[in-house]
Amino acid sequence: MFRNFNFGKIGKVLLGVVAICIITLLIGFSSDSFSSNRCKKIEINIKNADQQFFVNNQDIESLVTKYGSDQLVGKLYDKIDLREIEQRVLRNKQIKSCQAFRGVEGNLNIDIEQHIPIARILMPDGREDVYVDADGSFFPLSDRYSARILLLSGEYFRNLSNFKSKRQEKNLQFINLINEDAFLKAQFTQLDIEKNGDISIVPLVGNHVIEFGEPTNIENRLNRLKVFYNQILPVKGWDEFSHVSVKYDGQIVCK
Structure with a gap:
């Protein structure tokens, strides 16, 4: 009665199902990992720091963290509003532009350009x-x-x-x-x-x-x-x- 079963075909189907399950799990894990990862460190880069000295790293970190009231290090990234952080920094009118983004290594990167x-x-x-x-x-x-x-x-x-x-x-x-x-x-x-x-x-x-x-x-x-x-x-x-x-x-x- 087993002569009509094509075990090779069934095996391929099972392998395909397993592969789909593994990919789905990996995507889910990756997505969950990204959304649940915490900020490891705040990295500040002031583009033209050697030309003008209106602001320094300490000034920027104070703005980013609302003068210490918003402790970002250790905070889940899905709880961090990057747009809001940029707006905090730009309240200092000596700053021309600000970009806040998560680096691959888990650091919160803040790129600053001063007015010249x-x-x-x-x-x-x-x-x-x-x-x-x-x-x-x-x-x-x-x-x-x-x-x-x-x-x-x-x-x-x-x-x-x-x-x-x-x-x-x-x-x-x-x-x-x-x-x-x-x-x-x-x-x-x-x-x-x-x-x-x-x-x-x-x-x-x-x-x-x-x-x-x-x-x-x-x-x-x-x-x-x-x-x-x-x-x-x-x-x-x-x-x-x-x-x-x-x-x-x-x-x-x-x-």
């Missing part, structure tokens, strides 16, 4: 001074660290909340060109911007103020200023002039 200031704005309307970064974002000063950078002042900044509009693109370009030029960065300490957008430059050395005008034809005007510093001042002397203007194309006016 390109200038400091001396607010004319009673507000606290702020820094501005290359994207035009304003962010607060730090009690820990003061960046030695270009100062911006003037009525142009009254009630201004950022440097992101189309109107400000040329100003950002101008500031970046100064910061990229070693001589200009060392010589120009302050830009005073009037309500209409005209710029006056206060240099580090000399008794003169430079009338630059609106930030148009920028590179040509900066080249004329270099002619003034390299060819005129060495002959006339650093204290000879009180007013220099490159506002009008093709001219260097010295008084």
Whole structure:
């Protein structure tokens, strides 16, 4: 009566069933293991820590753990809200971005990027001074660290909340060109911007103020200023002039 049974076929079916059961168990175990694993350690990486010193690892860990009230080490990962942790960190406005994620080894990784200031704005309307970064974002000063950078002042900044509009693109370009030029960065300490957008430059050395005008034809005007510093001042002397203007194309006016 057993002659009609195909034991080879039955064996293959049984092997297939066993394999499916094993795969199902492994998936279930893996899923359960991932959801029930606990945070082993908080790993903090501050991307540009060697450029700016507004925050350190201790600051970030305090924000991540709500100043110790949320002890994440040893906590189940399915009880940790990574989005909420990112929002906690970003409450510090000197931080540009934050990513919180679980590493393969079970650590909670926190990747931080600080804002990099390109200038400091001396607010004319009673507000606290702020820094501005290359994207035009304003962010607060730090009690820990003061960046030695270009100062911006003037009525142009009254009630201004950022440097992101189309109107400000040329100003950002101008500031970046100064910061990229070693001589200009060392010589120009302050830009005073009037309500209409005209710029006056206060240099580090000399008794003169430079009338630059609106930030148009920028590179040509900066080249004329270099002619003034390299060819005129060495002959006339650093204290000879009180007013220099490159506002009008093709001219260097010295008084």
